[in-house]
Amino acid sequence: IAGITQAPTSQILAAGRRMTLRCTQDMRHNAMYWYRQDLGLGLRLIHYSNTAGTTGKGEVPDGYSVSRANTDDFPLTLASAVPSQTSVYFCASSRAENQPQHFGDGTRLSIL
Amino acid sequence: GQNIDQPTEMTATEGAIVQINCTYQTSGFNGLFWYQQHAGEAPTFLSYNVLDGLEEKGRFSSFLSRSKGYSYLLLKELQMKDSASYLCAVRDSNYQLIWGAGTKLIIKP
Numbered sequence: 779i780a781g782i783t784q785a786p787t788s789q790i791l792a793a794g795r796r797m798t799l800r801c802t803q804d805m806r807h808n809a810m811y812w813y814r815q816d817l818g819l820g821l822r823l824i825h826y827s828n829t830a831g832t833t834g835k836g837e838v839p840d841g842y843s844v845s846r847a848n849t850d851d852f853p854l855t856l857a858s859a860v861p862s863q864t865s866v867y868f869c870a871s872s873r874a875e876n877q878p879q880h881f882g883d884g885t886r887l888s889i890l
Numbered sequence: 891g892q893n894i895d896q897p898t899e900m901t902a903t904e905g906a907i908v909q910i911n912c913t914y915q916t917s918g919f920n921g922l923f924w925y926q927q928h929a930g931e932a933p934t935f936l937s938y939n940v941l942d943g944l945e946e947k948g949r950f951s952s953f954l955s956r957s958k959g960y961s962y963l964l965l966k967e968l969q970m971k972d973s974a975s976y977l978c979a980v981r982d983s984n985y986q987l988i989w990g991a992g993t994k995l996i997i998k999p
Contacts, residue, residue, distance in 0.1 A: 818991060819991055820894065820977070820979075820988075820989030820990050820991045820992065821933070821977070821979075821987075821989040822989070823986055823987065826986070836986065837986075868932060868933070875985045876920065876921070876981070876985060878923060878935040878938060879935070879987070880935065881932035881933050881934070882932060883931070883932050884931075884932055
């Protein structure tokens with residue numbers, strides 16, 4: 779079934795550790811996005827990529843990095859996790875930047 | 891700054907009609923989206939408006955007034971499975987989505 783796969787589903791991580799959240803899509807969508815969702819707040823864009831080989835910063839990029847080596851994969855890395863990064867992380871993709879976004883099932887990350 | 895406002899929570903009765911409002915102030919406007927999100931799940935796309943007026947899709951309709959910075963999502967013939975959060979999002983001049991915090995809709999029998 780075509781879609782977006784995120785891994786892991788959930789993770790508990792010690793502060794200071796490095797963590798990479800994986801995101802893979804098989805819809806050949808050009809644009810991909812990483813969001814975090816916190817209780818009482820709207821989804822906030824962390825980083826995005828309009829096409830393979832390019833990335834851009836969203837609303838809350840500090841402490842996160844991304845890469846887009848190919849069309850299908852868009853990993854998100856926390857270089858040194860802090861408790862304020864505890865959140866649900868959603869990866870999304872769209873055919874183009876002006877098209878509806880389709881979301882993965884999310885990664886629930888807890889930083890202790 | 892950019893801002894999307896929608897009610898935090900609404901309650902409605904099974905079989906009834908409910909209207910969820912969304913007002914926005916953004917730097918530019920390139921379309922407004924409505925998404926549905928069940929608890930613990932991913933958001934799923936419901937509707938898209940870029941021109942003023944009403945877009946109808948089955949039991950769900952979405953309305954847009956660009957001059958008023960206003961949209962609403964209308965849900966008819968409510969079913970228990972419609973219990974979810976409804977997210978309003980506006981695409982700004984940079985083609986980035988600005989999201990509201992969502993409206994939690996509770997359906998009672």
